[in-house]
Amino acid sequence: MTINAFKRTDGKIGIRNYVIAISMVSCSNTVTERIARATGIIPIVHEQGCNEFERDHQRTKLALIAAGRNPNVGGVLLVGNGCEKTNINEVQKAIAETGKPVESILIQTEGGSPEAEAKGISIVKKLKEQTDLEQRVKCPLSGLVVGVQCGGSDWTTALSGNTAIGAMTDMVVRNGGSVLMSEVDGFPGSEHIVASRAATRKIGLQVLDMISELRAEYIEMYGQKIEEINPTPGNKAGGITTLVEKSMGNIKKMGTSPVQGVLKLGDPITHPGLWVVDNRTQGPDPFNLTGLAMEGAVVTVFSTGRGSPVGNAVMPTLKLTGNPETFQKLGSITDFNAGVILEGTSIPETGERLFEMLLEIANGKTTKSEINGDFEYTIPRESARKNYGGCPRE
Amino acid sequence: MKKVIQIESEDNVGVAVQDIFVGERVGCSGTEMIAQNDIPAGHKIALVTIPQGERIIKYAVTIGKSSREILQGEHVHSHNVEDITNQLCNEYERQFRSVKG
Numbered sequence: 001m002t003i004n005a006f007k008r009t010d011g012k013i014g015i016r017n018y019v020i021a022i023s024m025v026s027c028s029n030t031v032t033e034r035i036a037r038a039t040g041i042i043p044i045v046h047e048q049g050c051n052e053f054e055r056d057h058q059r060t061k062l063a064l065i066a067a068g069r070n071p072n073v074g075g076v077l078l079v080g081n082g083c084e085k086t087n088i089n090e091v092q093k094a095i096a097e098t099g100k101p102v103e104s105i106l107i108q109t110e111g112g113s114p115e116a117e118a119k120g121i122s123i124v125k126k127l128k129e130q131t132d133l134e135q136r137v138k139c140p141l142s143g144l145v146v147g148v149q150c151g152g153s154d155w156t157t158a159l160s161g162n163t164a165i166g167a168m169t170d171m172v173v174r175n176g177g178s179v180l181m182s183e184v185d186g187f188p189g190s191e192h193i194v195a196s197r198a199a200t201r202k203i204g205l206q207v208l209d210m211i212s213e214l215r216a217e218y219i220e221m222y223g224q225k226i227e228e229i230n231p232t233p234g235n236k237a238g239g240i241t242t243l244v245e246k247s248m249g250n251i252k253k254m255g256t257s258p259v260q261g262v263l264k265l266g267d268p269i270t271h272p273g274l275w276v277v278d279n280r281t282q283g284p285d286p287f288n289l290t291g292l293a294m295e296g297a298v299v300t301v302f303s304t305g306r307g308s309p310v311g312n313a314v315m316p317t318l319k320l321t322g323n324p325e326t327f328q329k330l331g332s333i334t335d336f337n338a339g340v341i342l343e344g345t346s347i348p349e350t351g352e353r354l355f356e357m358l359l360e361i362a363n364g365k366t367t368k369s370e371i372n373g374d375f376e377y378t379i380p381r382e383s384a385r386k387n388y389g390g391c392p393r394e
Numbered sequence: 395m396k397k398v399i400q401i402e403s404e405d406n407v408g409v410a411v412q413d414i415f416v417g418e419r420v421g422c423s424g425t426e427m428i429a430q431n432d433i434p435a436g437h438k439i440a441l442v443t444i445p446q447g448e449r450i451i452k453y454a455v456t457i458g459k460s461s462r463e464i465l466q467g468e469h470v471h472s473h474n475v476e477d478i479t480n481q482l483c484n485e486y487e488r489q490f491r492s493v494k495g
Contacts, residue, residue, distance in 0.1 A: 155436035159409055163401055189479045192486030193455055201493075208487055227480050239409070239437035241450075241470070242477040245457040252453060342411040344396045 001175045003144060003362040004136040006074065009099030013143030014071035015298045015362045017134055018042055019127045020313060021120065022064055024080035024088050025049030031113050032079040035120035039128065042313050044377045050084040056381070057085055062266050063379040066294035068095035068102060070314040071145075074134060075101045075127035077120055082108030101127055136364065142176040142272045144362060147292030147300035147315075148253040149183065151285035154305025155238045158249025160322030160341035160350075161303030167351020168301065168358065169255035173274050179254070180263075180297050182277040182288050186250035188215055188226045189243035193251060194276070199258040206262040210278055253303070265294055265380065281380035285310050289317065291380045299361060301354070309333045311369025313377035318361055319368060320354065335361075335368050398422035398439055402454035407438040407470050409452075414439065420467070427467040438470035450475055456482060 006014040022044045023032035029045040036043035044067050048060045064086065068076045076095055080088045088104050095102045103123045110116040148165050150157055169179045187194060191211035198204035218226045231240045240246045260273040269275060279291035285308065292300050293315050301318045302310065307330040311317045321327050324339030336357055341350050361367055369375075397420045398408040408422045414433040419426060422441060433439050438452065444464040449456040458475040468474070 159399065159401070159411070159436070189483065190455075192483050195486065195490060204490060208490060212487075225480075227477070236472060239434065239471070241438070241472055241475045242458040243479040244455065244477075244482060245452060248453045248455060248457065341399065342396065347401065 001141045002138045003141060003359060004364065005139045005143070005362060006071070006134060007137055007139055007143075008071050010097070011143075012071035012098070012296070013139045013145075013298065014073070015144075015364070016072040016316065017074035017131045018072055018314065019075040019077070019124060019131055020044060020067065020073055021077045021079055021124065022067055022091075023049070024064070024078060024086040024091065025084035027081040027084065028079045028107055028116075031107060031116050031120070034117050035077065035079065035124060038117075038121050039124040041124055041128070042375045044313050046377070046379055048379070049086040052085065059265075059381065060379060061086060061091065063290065063294055063377075065091055065094040066266070066296075067314050067377060068100075069098050070293055070296065070298070071098075072298050072314050072316075073100065074131035076103070077123050077127065078102065078104040079116065079120060080104070080106045082106040101130060103127065140176065141172075142178075144172070144177040144299075145180065145269065145295075145297050146172050146177060146358065147180045147182070147289070147295075147297035148302075149285070149288055149292065149300055150250070150253065150303040151288075151310070152304040152306040152308040154323060154326075156322035156326075156339065156342065157303055157305040158252060160338045160347075161305065161320060162249060162252040162322070163347045164320065164322070164338040164341065164350045164354050165253040165301055165303055166255040167348050168354040169253060169274065170257055171351065171355040172358070173255065173257040173272075176272055178269060178272045179257075179274045180269075180277050180292050180295055181254045181274065182279045182291055183250055184210060184276065184278055184280060185214065185282060186247055187211055188218070189230070189247035190251045193244075193248065194254070194259060197254075197256065197259050199260050199273070203259055203261050207259065207276065210262055210276075214280070263295060265291055267295075269296060279380055281382055283381075284378070286312070286376040286378035287380045289376070290378050293377070294380075299358065301358060303338070304334070307333060309369070309372065309374050310376060311367070311372070311374035313375040316361055316367040317369045317374075318354075318358060333368050333372065333374075396422075398441075400441060401452060404451055404454045406440065406442055406444055406448075406451045408441050410435050410437055410439055430465050430467045431469040433469045440464045440466055440468045440470050442466050444470075 195204040320336035327337040
């Protein structure tokens with residue numbers, strides 16, 4: 001099976017050819033935004049880049065480099081102030097390794113904001129002329145990396161949304177592609193199911209070790225075992241009886257394929273298949289979505305019950321809902337109606353249709369989040385977690 | 395509109411996709427049954443009679459154990475299901491780690 005996509009010189013497959021502008025530090029955010037607005041490209045801005053603790057800064061740098069390296073990106077402009085901690089040359093070098101054009105400007109060197117803005121606009125125009133010439137070519141599905149996620153859940157999410165994704169995941173993997181699953185905070189209670197699907201004993205141990213750490217953190221944070229607090233009274237009112245049942249609603253997105261390994265943010269995907277991304281950031285949905293983009297996902301399939309506008313700066317987001325009423329009400333932000341399962345269509349058939357839409361999007365069909373211009377890029381932070389390397393003041 | 399969905403063919407419980415009322419005749423995966431209780435949308439219904447101490451199967455995995463006999467068409471929830479998550483996870487992990495590989 002093949003898709004028509006952009007083959008990058010490093011061998012990776014992109015399904016878009018975005019030009020993006022990345023701000024190195026919050027001081028250069030608005031200049032970056034003005035350049036992007038004037039040229040119709042996507043800006044990546046954030047609140048960091050200077051005076052950070054070292055490991056926080058490493059995460060900032062990793063996230064900015066990963067944005068530029070994502071295979072959906074065909075050209076990059078880096079915009080800095082000049083004295084920030086983020087080393088623009090290092091970021092430029094790391095992105096340029098992939099073979100794509102990367103330019104950089106510093107506000108202090110250019111002589112101020114209006115000067116940097118004017119120069120940035122002319123650079124982006126040239127980058128766009130270049131990317132406009134690039135054509136989609138036939139690429140094997142083995143190069144397609146798909147993220148899966150859910151958010152804004154309701155009682156239909158586990159029933160029709162995530163079951164449809166699970167059926168689709170199995171089809172992506174069966175056809176040689178890769179699927180990334182994160183949201184590992186939702187794994188405890190079903191770790192025995194995930195570990196039993198590990199491709200090797202070593203990977204099974206990776207899964208169990210990760211969940212043991214999460215369980216220990218839970219006790220440290222709440223003073224109780226995860227089973228003592230879950231399912232919550234709200235879950236029970238919605239019909240969830242046990243923690244296995246609750247966590248399986250999340251795990252269901254993984255389908256039933258063998259797990260190829262547990263990746264930390266920044267680890268490479270060594271071969272196609274189903275992978276777990278150990279991104280423990282707890283926070284709004286864009287944190288997890290950005291983690292998937294950082295790991296090289298070029299599209300994420302996102303199931304929601306109540307509806308969600310989220311998108312990502314470097315990858316399209318295929319949003320589906322398991323709730324037919326939500327699809328009726330929020331059609332402008334929702335691409336696919338898995339609520340047909342509640343109306344009698346089978347789960348495998350719905351998964352197949354979802355897979356077909358995924359291929360259409362891979363071939364260039366725009367998603368609702370792209371049409372609407374919803375391009376979040378939220379750097380996943382783990383420093384607030386107790387087990388993330390201890391106290392920041394040490 | 396269907397009233398009950400069986401997610402996987404191995405499951406012995408289905409999920410109500412609409413509120414079901416006691417005495418109502420509902421069909422699922424070719425089986426007809428009479429609802430023994432009111433069952434709200436999103437809640438589970440026994441597709442077969444499940445003896446006490448049996449595994450409750452949903453998503454093709456064990457999600458709990460029946461704490462008493464559950465009749466076909468009965469509401470399946472905390473009042474007749476024991477949460478054995480801890481036991482399932484611990485037993486699996488103990489066995490997994492004890493095997494040298």
